Amino acid sequence: MANEIFGKVEEMMKEIQSYVVDSPETMEEFRIRFLGTKNKIKPLFAEMRNVANEQKKEFGQALNQLKQTAEARLESAIETVTDLLDGEENDNIDLYAPAAPKNSGSRHPISLVMNKVINIFDKIGFSVAEEREIEDDWHNFTAMNTPEDHPARDMQDTFYLLNNPERLLRTHTSSVQARVMTKTKPPIRIIAPGRVYRNETISARSHCQFHQVEGLYIDKNVSFADMKQTLLYFAREMYGPDTKIRLRPSYFPFTEPSAEMDVYWGLKNETDYRITKGTGWLEILGCGMVDPNVLENCGIDSNEYTGFAFGMGIERQAMLQYKIGDIRLLFENDTRFLKQFTSAY
Numbered sequence: 001m002a003n004e005i006f007g008k009v010e011e012m013m014k015e016i017q018s019y020v021v022d023s024p025e026t027m028e029e030f031r032i033r034f035l036g037t038k039n040k041i042k043p044l045f046a047e048m049r050n051v052a053n054e055q056k057k058e059f060g061q062a063l064n065q066l067k068q069t070a071e072a073r074l075e076s077a078i079e080t081v082t083d084l085l086d087g088e089e090n091d092n093i094d095l096y097a098p099a100a101p102k103n104s105g106s107r108h109p110i111s112l113v114m115n116k117v118i119n120i121f122d123k124i125g126f127s128v129a130e131e132r133e134i135e136d137d138w139h140n141f142t143a144m145n146t147p148e149d150h151p152a153r154d155m156q157d158t159f160y161l162l163n164n165p166e167r168l169l170r171t172h173t174s175s176v177q178a179r180v181m182t183k184t185k186p187p188i189r190i191i192a193p194g195r196v197y198r199n200e201t202i203s204a205r206s207h208c209q210f211h212q213v214e215g216l217y218i219d220k221n222v223s224f225a226d227m228k229q230t231l232l233y234f235a236r237e238m239y240g241p242d243t244k245i246r247l248r249p250s251y252f253p254f255t256e257p258s259a260e261m262d263v264y265w266g267l268k269n270e271t272d273y274r275i276t277k278g279t280g281w282l283e284i285l286g287c288g289m290v291d292p293n294v295l296e297n298c299g300i301d302s303n304e305y306t307g308f309a310f311g312m313g314i315e316r317q318a319m320l321q322y323k324i325g326d327i328r329l330l331f332e333n334d335t336r337f338l339k340q341f342t343s344a345y
């Protein structure tokens with residue numbers, strides 16, 4: 001009787017040791033067979049009561065060994081099978097295959113041009129001031145010496161907020177001048193890049209949103225000559241060291257005297273004739289000496305301080321630089337368009 005039971009244990013040991021576990025499937029079979037809830041070792045434990053007392057200890061040890069052997073086999077099977085699977089995956093790697101292309105992002109042409117302008121002014125000590133796009137009438141118009149009846153305030157040009165007619169989308173970055181002057185004491189030397197809005201019909205040449213960079217310099221004894229020299233420096237950094245500029249008299253409510261600056265573009269081909277209207281000159285920005293009324297409106301003593309300001313549009317400069325024929329492309333975020341700027345920085 002006893003020998004028969006010990007014989008079963010021995011047989012089971014052989015089965016465990018010779019069981020082929022070489023795949024996830026056979027591994028699971030093995031687990032269920034020897035270690036699952038209805039495993040084959042369990043019934044042998046029940047045989048304990050048929051074993052003579054003096055052999056019970058030996059029998060118990062033999063059964064435990066069965067169990068431990070099964071557990072050890074399963075563990076090593078897990079290792080070999082996982083290695084096997086890893087190996088299969090590795091076999092599929094072609095070390096000579098060309099790498100999949102990485103799609104890297106790109107800067108928007110507007111950002112490219114705006115960053116270039118910012119860097120140019122950074123070199124001569126202008127810091128960047130950024131302000132809100134939703135403005136009030138005072139900062140956008142009143143402080144900037146724009147009278148109540150000025151056509152620029154007309155509903156035609158300005159977007160007022162529907163639920164709050166006190167608020168509007170800034171029509172120019174000149175509102176940042178008022179923001180900065182009311183909270184900073186001179187000397188002030190800032191440029192303000194940002195988005196502006198005007199109620200204009202969208203076409204290839206104009207849009208209801210666009211970007212400007214504003215400049216403001218306030219200190220004692222700032223002169224028109226300082227402005228001209230600063231703008232000449234800018235034009236040469238931006239358009240090349242031989243660039244010529246000219247200042248044409250103009251009018252803005254917030255500067256006196258006011259001017260518009262042109263750079264000489266040339267008349268090399270038909271396009272040049274078209275974009276310069278046959279003159280060879282391109283208008284780049286508006287500028288002037290800050291009107292004393294503006295300084296006073298913002299709490300700066302106009303007897304002590306003078307200053308100059310300028311404002312330039314970014315879209316047209318971007319369109320010229322990258323030969324973009326339609327302003328709408330700049331706002332559609334079509335990746336086929338944007339992808340062309342991946343190598344620019």
Ligand code: PHE
Binds near residue numbers: 171172214309310
């Ligand atoms: N704000 C003016 C515009 O939008 C530009 C400008 C800025 C002119 C500063 C003079 C001084 O056209």
